[in-house]
Amino acid sequence: MSNTTENNKRIAKNTLLLYFRMLFLMVVSLYTSRVVLNALGVEDFGIYNVVGGIVAMFTVLSGSLSAAISRFITYELGKENQENLNKIFSSAVTIQLGLAGIILLLAESIGLWFLNFKMNIPISRMEAANWVFQFSIFTFAINLISVPYNASIIAHERMSAFAYISILEAIGKLTIAFLIAISPMDKLTFYAILMCVVAFIVRLTYGNYCKRHFSECTYHFSWDKLLLKQMFGFAGWNFIGASASILRDQGGNIIINLFCGPAVNAARGIAFQVNNAVNQFVTNFMTALNPQITKSYASGDKEYMMTIIFQGARLSFYMLFLLSLPILVNTHYILTLWLKIVPEHAVLFVQLILIFALSESISQPLITAMLATGKIRNYQIIVGGLQMMNLPVSYILLRIGYFPEIVIVVAICISQCCLGARLILLRKMINLSITKYLKNVYLNIIIVSIIAVILPLISAYYIKESFINFILISLIAVICTLSSIYFIGCNNQEREFIHQKLGTIKSKITRK
Structure with missing residues (x-):
């Protein structure tokens, strides 16, 4: 303990x-x-x-x-x-x-x-x-x-x-x-x-x-030929996943340029700048969490490994959602404040990119767990193969006249398919319980998200855009998100941990 x-x-x-x-x-x-x-x-x-x-x-x-x-x-x-x-x-x-x-x-x-x-x-x-x-x-x-x-x-x-x-x-x-x-x-x-x-x-x-x-x-x-073979074999199969991500992101950008022109590329570029800034918080959290997942697998402590996989998935989503929701409900005003002239399609691109990032965030601990096993061939063939479908599917849909943002919509749909594939594969690889994951992670974050977005969406719809109202709606979004996470997203043990930490902080402030 x-x-x-x-x-x-x-x-x-x-x-x-x-x-x-x-x-x-x-x-x-x-x-x-x-x-x-x-x-x-x-x-x-x-x-x-x-x-x-x-x-x-x-x-x-x-x-x-x-x-x-x-x-x-x-x-x-x-x-x-x-x-x-x-x-x-x-x-x-x-x-x-x-x-x-x-x-x-x-x-x-x-x-x-x-x-x-x-x-x-x-x-x-x-x-x-x-x-x-x-x-x-x-x-x-x-x-x-x-x-x-x-x-x-x-x-x-x-x-x-x-x-x-x-x-x-x-x-x-x-x-x-x-x-x-x-x-x-x-x-x-x-x-x-x-x-x-x-x-x-x-x-x-x-x-x-x-x-x-x-x-x-x-x-x-x-x-050491055996060791080098293992490392190159691991890297070789991992290359499939890396290539699939590049095809999804850079390939998607190229086909947008082919069908829609550079102005839409600019809108997409703005969306990715916003996403990169927000997504860094989850990246930092996973950088700190990843060694614990790998070490617990290596030491045979599967129970602790499952605990941090489930907690890591939920916390990754919550941290990103807390930052994303104020942007999602204030996208147009934020872009107007930052850029003055907002390119066409930029608002929807930003919103969809953030939803895609949220979709991907819950998969990060699963990816680390997969890498920890070292047995990645089947995983990379199946999941990497699914991700490679982003490019041809997006190309076909743009060619028949769909709107430019369809590229991100396709990425979100395939991201969810990849999540399902990861769960099925990891059930065999590390005996991960799909039922527990769906209940403790997936259903949990869906309920938290639905409850958290209601009041901010209503506020954004009825309140006129201004700097004061932007601050007000953002505060409403943060309060609703934190409340939803605390009362619904956290279990009793996690709430007790929060109480202890708040008590420690309070006592330090009181002593000063």
Whole structure:
């Protein structure tokens, strides 16, 4: 019991640290983007982003391997097998070094050809664009080699280090934003060089921290064929899911452009910006929760694993719903306040994207549980195959004349199909009870959502748009959501936990 309480405290502490990191990075990122845009100018800023985007296309490869590395390290920590930990870490670094070499080769051949002969870049800026390309490749390779170190920090649940080093990186990028204004050379080239330098400093910081705190993080060349086969096999099957997500998001954007034009792409882009800002809260929570799911599976504590899967699914949804509902009922006013001129389709795109994010949020703990087992072939074939249907179904519906938002509607429907497939597969993989999940998670969040939205929707319908009314409706939405979560969404044990925490806070305030 005490061990479970300690784990819950660690999850809560790590989540708070990651929230602090997220809020700081969000503010710094928004400000840095503005300063860099002003210093470089629109054309150079666009060149940096589009050239860096060529290199970023390779992230689908690195992302699959990153998930594999994180899972293997966390799993062995749960089993407390120190000898295997060092072997896995060294193998992970070897894999990333090899992958970095392959990407360098591809980028310096196909990527360089595409940049110089296919991209629409002014001749006067082509030399600077090539320098940006070279330093973007080096920056990507450095970040790639940092992955095993990042995975070790997350697996050990040292989120304070993860948060502080990320903040150091943000401060470095903010410093760059001011330095390029007094650049002694071409600003665009100077910016690319400094970004590479910051990546190198961050890489050294991660490496130094891991070597000092984790005994397994000392690299020795390792070529364990069986282990490498397992890791590449895991990454290979995980590649299906990663590719399906890219086809859904980027492919959907392309077919919207084909049928509806760039103005609708802009509306969709605005929706995704709103979604990314809100969704970071759930991402941070799951980053803190994921190691506990994997470790409990590795140690054989299936009962605790099921508890945190169910609680994690509900809490992920509640946290996202608490932030999303005020946006959902005030979408038009928020976009008007932010953008002044709201593009056509933007309001409905934002609302549908947030509903899609809510649909996906309850699946995150299930995905982590699946990764923990290591047996992902059938899962990725079935769920990844379902997700790949997003593109052809959306294409057909747009071709016969449906509205642009149908792409997100399709994604929501397929997301629910994927949830059903995950539950059926995990019933066999980890003996997950579908009945308990539907009762304790799915039915629970549906009832909470229906009760929470009634009063905010009525208020938004009858109250005229203004800043004061926006605050009022948002407060109504937050109060209704918190009340619904507390009285309906929480069980007796969770309500007792909330009472204890509130009592502790009250006593501290009283003593002061």
